Amino acid sequence: MPTKALVIGGSAGSFQVVIRILELFRPDLPIPVFLCMHRLKQVRKGFEETLNYNAALPVREPLDKENIRPSRVYLAPSNYHMLIEKDRSIALTADAPVHHSRPSIDVCFSSAADVYGEGLLAMLLSGANQDGTRGVAEVKRLGGAVVVQDPKDCEISTMCDSAIKITPPDQLLTISKIIEFVSLL
Amino acid sequence: MFRDPDFWVYFRDRLLPEVLKLFMYPEIIIPESVTGNELYSLAVLLREANLDYRVDIRITCRNDRIRDQILKGAFSNTDFKNSLDNYEIFNPESSFEQYLETRNGNKYFRSALLEGVEIRIEAPDRIGFSEKTAVILYRNRLIYQDAGMQYKTLRHFLENMHEGAHLITGLKENIDGFGLEGLYVPVSDDLKIYKRINAD
Numbered sequence: 001m002p003t004k005a006l007v008i009g010g011s012a013g014s015f016q017v018v019i020r021i022l023e024l025f026r027p028d029l030p031i032p033v034f035l036c037m038h039r040l041k042q043v044r045k046g047f048e049e050t051l052n053y054n055a056a057l058p059v060r061e062p063l064d065k066e067n068i069r070p071s072r073v074y075l076a077p078s079n080y081h082m083l084i085e086k087d088r089s090i091a092l093t094a095d096a097p098v099h100h101s102r103p104s105i106d107v108c109f110s111s112a113a114d115v116y117g118e119g120l121l122a123m124l125l126s127g128a129n130q131d132g133t134r135g136v137a138e139v140k141r142l143g144g145a146v147v148v149q150d151p152k153d154c155e156i157s158t159m160c161d162s163a164i165k166i167t168p169p170d171q172l173l174t175i176s177k178i179i180e181f182v183s184l185l
Numbered sequence: 186m187f188r189d190p191d192f193w194v195y196f197r198d199r200l201l202p203e204v205l206k207l208f209m210y211p212e213i214i215i216p217e218s219v220t221g222n223e224l225y226s227l228a229v230l231l232r233e234a235n236l237d238y239r240v241d242i243r244i245t246c247r248n249d250r251i252r253d254q255i256l257k258g259a260f261s262n263t264d265f266k267n268s269l270d271n272y273e274i275f276n277p278e279s280s281f282e283q284y285l286e287t288r289n290g291n292k293y294f295r296s297a298l299l300e301g302v303e304i305r306i307e308a309p310d311r312i313g314f315s316e317k318t319a320v321i322l323y324r325n326r327l328i329y330q331d332a333g334m335q336y337k338t339l340r341h342f343l344e345n346m347h348e349g350a351h352l353i354t355g356l357k358e359n360i361d362g363f364g365l366e367g368l369y370v371p372v373s374d375d376l377k378i379y380k381r382i383n384a385d
Contacts, residue, residue, distance in 0.1 A: 061357070062357070063357050063358065063359040064327070064328045064355075064357050064358050064359060065332065065359065066359075077356070077357050079188065079189070080328075080357055091328070092328050092357050093328055093329070094188075094325040094328065094355070096263075097263075100263075
């Protein structure tokens with residue numbers, strides 16, 4: 001099954017890795033990328049702009065019900081959960097935080113798995129809580145592929161440790177291997 | 186509480202003074218309240234601005250249970266840190282805790298904050314507006330509606346608002362593309378504040 005979408009989740013310690021990943025996408029990447037990162041709720045401006053700075057694909061915080069297009073990176077907006085809908089649009093909600101997180105990686109990954117199934121590639125990066133564990137399990141359960149950053153290589157390993165304890169990933173990669181992996185997409 | 190604090194700063198410092206130029210005794214409506222967060226944020230803002238005597242608040246709820254929950258004013262401990270952080274940005278000179286009281290170990294908003302607030306059980310597309318309805322604060326409710334319901338609600342609001350009244354939606358909600366564009370102009374694209382204009 002060819003990859004139809006990529007979803008990336010990260011928290012504390014993932015920012016620099018994400019910056020590198022965004023630089024390496026080919027500009028005609030034929031799939032959409034969903035990026036769910038934990039960040040401060042009160043700070044709305046600057047994050048999207050920083051990620052865009054050297055990114056190979058446009059990175060934007062979508063509006064609710066925005067249609068999904070390939071070659072775009074959809075950044076989960078601060079203080080909203082981002083879900084993928086069956087009609088290939090994005091839904092945002094202001095529901096309660098999950099693992100103290102809004103956006104939640106679990107919510108984002110699970111909804112993407114529900115829509116793309118075997119066509120989903122999920123990538124979980126460094127982080128300091130257990131968000132992402134349930135999402136990674138859902139991706140695997142529905143036939144998708146999972147790449148997790150090697151906890152030994154994470155700035156903070158809690159998130160990746162928690163995920164792989166429940167769900168063995170398809171690949172456990174260091175940052176340099178993740179970067180190599182992304183450049184081959 | 187005080188979600189998107191820069192919005193509340195703008196509301197207090199820029200929007201409210203404009204509203205008060207047009208409306209002597211304005212009314213602010215918060216349709217379809219669920220958590221009461223917007224209501225209590227607004228009530229605090231008006232109290233601090235010494236405008237609670239002049240600006241009326243009306244909220245609507247879907248049912249009695251939601252209304253009673255809001256009136257109880259229970260303050261979630263999980264929201265506490267976040268609310269303090271937001272309020273610190275909104276008003277660094279003051280203390281948010283002055284608006285709370287503790288009963289049986291739980292935090293509640295002081296009931297005096299809601300003096301004069303009108304609460305109705307009403308669907309958002311049935312709300313009646315008056316000459317003094319100056320602001321409709323409808324943040325993060327459209328995201329829970331499908332496109333058909335969004336259109337119905339927005340059309341009801343925009344067709345019944347008076348010229349000069351403002352509609353405010355959530356930062357990531359979109360009201361363009363419904364064929365209602367002739368009824369409003371953006372006041373702040375970023376903060377999703379729109380002003381009703383004369384369709385002619």
